[in-house]
Each structure stands twice: as C-alpha cells, then as structure tokens.
Amino acid sequence: MSTRRIAIFGATGSIGLNTLDVIEQLGGRDSFELTAVTGNANVEALAKKAIDHGARMAVTADETRYKALKEALSGSGITPAAGTSGLSEAARMDNDMVMAAIVGTAGLKPTLEAAKAGADIALANKECLVSAGPLFMEAIAAGGGTMVPVDSEHSAVFQVFEENQRRALERVIITASGGPFRTKSLEEMRHVDVATARAHPNWSMGLKISIDSASMFNKALEMIEAMHLFALKPEQVEVIVHPQSIIHSMVGYADGSVLAQLGAPDMRTAIGYALAYPNRPALSVERLDFAKLARLDFEAPDETRFPALRLARVAMARGGLQGSVLNGAKEVALEAFIDGRCGFLEMAEITESVMDSLSHLPAAIDIDDIYAADAEARRRAAGLVRA
Ligand code: NAD
Ligand code: MG
Numbered sequence: 428m429s430t431r432r433i434a435i436f437g438a439t440g441s442i443g444l445n446t447l448d449v450i451e452q453l454g455g456r457d458s459f460e461l462t463a464v465t466g467n468a469n470v471e472a473l474a475k476k477a478i479d480h481g482a483r484m485a486v487t488a489d490e491t492r493y494k495a496l497k498e499a500l501s502g503s504g505i506t507p508a509a510g511t512s513g514l515s516e517a518a519r520m521d522n523d524m525v526m527a528a529i530v531g532t533a534g535l536k537p538t539l540e541a542a543k544a545g546a547d548i549a550l551a552n553k554e555c556l557v558s559a560g561p562l563f564m565e566a567i568a569a570g571g572g573t574m575v576p577v578d579s580e581h582s583a584v585f586q587v588f589e590e591n592q593r594r595a596l597e598r599v600i601i602t603a604s605g606g607p608f609r610t611k612s613l614e615e616m617r618h619v620d621v622a623t624a625r626a627h628p629n630w631s632m633g634l635k636i637s638i639d640s641a642s643m644f645n646k647a648l649e650m651i652e653a654m655h656l657f658a659l660k661p662e663q664v665e666v667i668v669h670p671q672s673i674i675h676s677m678v679g680y681a682d683g684s685v686l687a688q689l690g691a692p693d694m695r696t697a698i699g700y701a702l703a704y705p706n707r708p709a710l711s712v713e714r715l716d717f718a719k720l721a722r723l724d725f726e727a728p729d730e731t732r733f734p735a736l737r738l739a740r741v742a743m744a745r746g747g748l749q750g751s752v753l754n755g756a757k758e759v760a761l762e763a764f765i766d767g768r769c770g771f772l773e774m775a776e777i778t779e780s781v782m783d784s785l786s787h788l789p790a791a792i793d794i795d796d797i798y799a800a801d802a803e804a805r806r807r808a809a810g811l812v813r814a
Contacts, residue, residue, distance in 0.1 A: 430460045433702070434517050434546075436537055437528035438464035439472045441633045442551040442577065442694060446526045447480055449698045453708055456481060463517035465529070465537075468492050474499035484520070486513040488533060515540055522546040524702070526577070527555065530635060531758060532801055535559055539794060542566040542574070549701035551577040553652045558751040559797045560655030561790070574656070575701040579630075580649055581656055582697035583675035583688035588657065595681040599653055602669040602676050603728060604629050606641040609670060613732055619771045621764065629672040629692045635761060642774055643728075644757050647739035651750045654743055661743035666736060668726040673715065691715060734775040741782065748788040748800040755804030756781035763812040781807045 433450070437443045443464075450459050465486040466473035474496060477485035484506040487496045493509035500507050508516055518525070518540035525541040526549045527534055534552035539559070542548050543566045550556070555563050567574045576582050580601045589595075607626050608616050624641040625634055632640070639645035650664050675697075677687040690696050691713040699708045730737040735757075742749040760777040763769035769777065781804050791797050 430456075430458055431523045431702075432460045432462050432521055433524045433526065434463040434465075434520060434522045434541070435461070435526045435528065436465045436514070436517070436534060436541075437526075437530065437552070438476055439466035439469055440528055440530060441631070442528035442698065443526070444476075445694050446528065446549075446698050446702070447476060449695050449702055449708075449710070450480070452695075452710055453699065453702060459702075462520045462522050465514060465517055470496040470499055474503075474505075477505050478503050484508060484517060486517050488514060488529075511536065518546075519544050524549060526698075526701075527552040528577070530554075530633060532558055532754070532798070535797065536794060539563065539566050542572060543570045545570040545572050547572040547704075548574045549577050549698070550574055550581075550656075551698075553578055553648050554754055556652040556655045557648045557754045558801060559791065559794065560651070560750060562794060562797065564655060564658075573704070575704045576652075576656060577694075577697050577701050578649060578652065579692070579694060579697045580676040581653060582700055584653065584657060584678055586688045586700065587678050587686035589678075589680070589686075592680065596663075596678065597681055598663045598665050598679040599657060599659060600665045600667055600677040600679060600685070601646065601649055601653060602672070602674050603643065603646045603666055604640070604672045605668040605670055605726070606643060608641050608732075609668065609726075611732075613772065616732070617770060617772050621767075624764075624771060628670070630694070632694075634765070638761060638764065639757075642735055642771065643733040644735040644761070644774070644778075646728075646733075647735040647742075648754065650736070650739040651743060651753075661740065664743070666728045668728050670724055670726075671720070671722075673720060673723055689715060734779065738775065738779055738782065741779075745782075745786055747790045748796065749782060749786065751791070751797050751800040752782050752785045752788070752804040753778060755801035756808040759805045759808035759812060769812050777808050777811045780811060 461482040463484040486508045490510040497507040514537040518537040524547040527538040528551040625637040672692040756778040760774040
C-alpha cells in the first residue's frame with residue numbers, strides 16, 4: 428500500500444493526539460508520511476510529537492514561540508515555522524489529507540486553504556462549517572478532495588448516509604448525551620462552576636468542547652454543522668438525548684427505516700474511519716457488549732433548560748452570517764465563564780442578544796466577511812460580559 432501524506436492541524440490537542448495514536452495503529456510510517464504538525468504555544472510538546480512521528484515541518488501558531496520551537500527542533504532536520512504564514516505553508520504542502528483539529532475559528536483559514544489545494548479534509552474543527560459552511564463546501568468541491576467528518580455524530584451519519592438514495596432521505600437524527608447537567612433544573616444550572624461543567628459523563632475531550640457539551644452549545648454547533656455537511660433543510664436536522672452515547676447518530680429514510688451507527692464512545696473510531704476512508708480500518712478500541720449495556724435510553728431535548736438548541740434553530744432559519752455570529756459570541760461568553768466573569772446560563776443570554784443585534788448581515792462572499800462578523804460578534808459579546 429502506498430503511504431498517504433497527512434498534515435495534522437492541532438496535533439497537540441485531544442483530537443490531534445488521538446490522531447497520532449490512530450496513525451500508529453494503522454501502521455505508522457509504513458502507512459502515513461507526516462508532512463506537518465501544528466500547535467499553539469506549547470512548542471515543547473509539539474516538537475516532541477514532530478520528532479517522535481517524523482514530521483517534515485512543525486508550526487506554532489504563536490509567533491512569539493518561534494525561537495523556542497526552533498531550539499526544540501535543533502538537530503532534528505524538521506523545519507520550524509510560525510504564525511498564520513506558517514499555517515498557510517503547512518496547508519499548501521503536498522498533502523493527501525489534512526486532519527483539521529485546531530479549536531475555534533483559528534482553524535478556518537488554513538483548513539480552507541488545504542481544501543482549495545485539493546487535500547481530503549478530516550474535519551474535527553466544527554467551527555469551520557458553523558461559521559463558514561457554504562465557503563467550505565465550495566472549497567472542497569473546487570479542490571476536488573473529500574470532506575470526511577470526525578465529529579462522532581457526523582461520522583455516524585456519514586457512515587450510514589446512502590448518497591445514492593438522497594431523494595429518500597427524510598431526516599438526520601443527532602444524538603446528544605445531555606452532558607453533566609441533563610437532569611439539572613435551570614435554578615441549579617445558574618450556579619454551577621467550571622469544574623462541574625467540564626466533567627463530561629461519557630467522552631474525554633478538550634476543555635472548551637466539554638463545557639459546550641454541558642450547555643449543549645456543542646450540540647447547537649453540531650446541528651448547524653450537519654445542515655451544511657449533508658446539505659439538509661433546517662427541519663431535517665433533529666436532536667435526541669441519548670445518555671449512554673452508544674448510538675452516535677442516525678439517518679431516517681422515506682420507507683420508515685432508520686440506520687444508526689453504534690460504538691463505544693471513543694473518538695479513535697471516527698478518526699480511524701476518516702483516515703482510512705473509504706476502507707474500514709482495524710482498531711484496538713473497546714467492543715460493545717450488548718448484554719452488559721442492557722438498555723439504551725432516549726429523551727426529547729429540552730430547549731427551555733438548554734436554550735442553545737433553540738439558538739441553533741434561529742441561526743439555521745436566518746442563515747447568512749448567523750452561524751458565525753452565534754459561534755463568535757458564544758466563544759467570548761465561554762471564555763468569560765471559564766475565567767469566572769459570567770455565569771453558566773448567561774452564556775446563552777449573551778449569545779442570543781448578539782445574534783439578535785446582528786441578524787441582518789448578508790451571506791459571506793469570502794473568508795474576510797466571516798472574520799469580520801466573528802470579530803463584531805465578539806466585540807458585542809465582550810461588551811455584554813463587562814456589563
Ligand atoms: P484541544 O483544545 O484539546 O486542542 C486544540 C488544538 O488547537 C491544540 O493543538 C492547540 O495547540 C491548537 N490551537 C489552540 N488555539 C490555537 C490557535 N489560536 N491557533 C492555532 N492553533 C491553536 O481541542 P480538541 O478537543 O482536540 O478539539 C479540536 C476541535 O475538534 C474543536 O473544534 C472541537 O470542537 C472538535 N471536536 C473535538 C472532539 C473531542 O473529542 N475532543 C470531538 C468532536 C469535535
Ligand atoms: Mg460531537
């Protein structure tokens with residue numbers, strides 16, 4: 428088998444590290460040639476991964492850390508690079524595939540460049556589609572690559588999506604664990620802190636996405652992500668709370684059939700699927716034991732206790748730049764919550780007022796429109812946090 432050239436954007440994060448693990452499981456250097464790994468300020472960890480896995484280039488997004496990265500790589504023969512130009516360089520290498528696993532809107536530009544350059548995109552960085560869905564789908568089509576989702580729900584949908592039966596497609600049903608506050612009242616949620624909010628019952632993930640899971644903003648982003656990725660109408664995107672996180676999502680067809688993908692909650696399954704696509708890889712992940720599981724539960728989502736879900740519907744109905752505005756405002760509120768500057772429920776309140784105040788922005792022509800809407804949403808959200 429020929430090796431595939433792969434770059435990992437966000438190699439030092441939760442998804443990035445799992446990707447390196449999956450690459451080892453799939454044959455390491457016999458199967459993959461690592462063109463580039465990128466990270467942020469933690470250049471020691473980045474350099475170690477670059478050396479251990481034989482990357483050609485290592486990029487820190489933080490320009491002030493360039494010298495430190497260069498030192499950490501000295502004698503290794505690995506090229507150091509930094510900043511947005513470094514990320515661009517990595518995006519334009521001869522990549523067969525890019526794992527897009529940067530967190531937040533920082534991942535938009537390099538991922539878009541990689542898509543335009545024709546690489547297949549394994550997409551974890553959901554903000555790409557939430558903020559700039561149409562631009563990304565166009566870039567993928569123009570570049571000629573394939574976008575394979577890594578978000579577990581979207582990977583599940585992708586796996587059971589019968590593209591040649593699109594006319595018979597009725598709905599996509601995204602499952603949600605409900606997070607650590609699934610059974611909490613609004614009053615109880617008003618006073619929760621970061622430590623309780625980050626403790627996800629089923630998945631081990633980065634800090635921000637864990638808190639987004641508690642507020643269900645993560646599910647809100649995933650609804651918008653699914654709409655763009657699978658070219659759905661807003662009303663075709665459903666959410667069902669499924670506390671065990673065993674069914675990762677489902678697709679409903681016109682004959683009443685519902686196809687589901689199931690597995691242990693382990694991101695390496697979705698990552699492995701994306702890396703080996705269109706083949707199914709052999710992975711050493713836990714196998715489901717149905718006798719032990721005994722039951723799978725389902726509940727309707729509660730948009731009163733979890734207003735983020737309602738906001739996703741608003742954003743999908745309004746279209747244009749509302750996804751970008753929702754995400755930008757939410758990011759500022761989330762950071763404020765993490766720093767103790769705003770309450771848990773205030774995150775949705777702030778996001779909603781910013782969305783309402785920027786509901787008339789026209790659709791984006793290019794990435795600069797996305798960054799402008801994102802910046803304005805952040806500016807307004809920051810004002811509300813201070814107030
Ligand atoms: P993480 O915080 O663990 O890692 C983020 C990575 O991005 C790190 O390598 C970090 O160095 C890099 N990074 C951070 N800020 C940056 C910046 N300003 N510029 C460039 N790089 C920067 O996050 P994660 O949990 O691995 O999530 C990555 C993405 O995947 C997110 O979009 C998340 O929503 C999505 N995702 C994650 C999971 C999961 O299980 N962790 C599941 C589904 C989707
Ligand atoms: Mg997910």
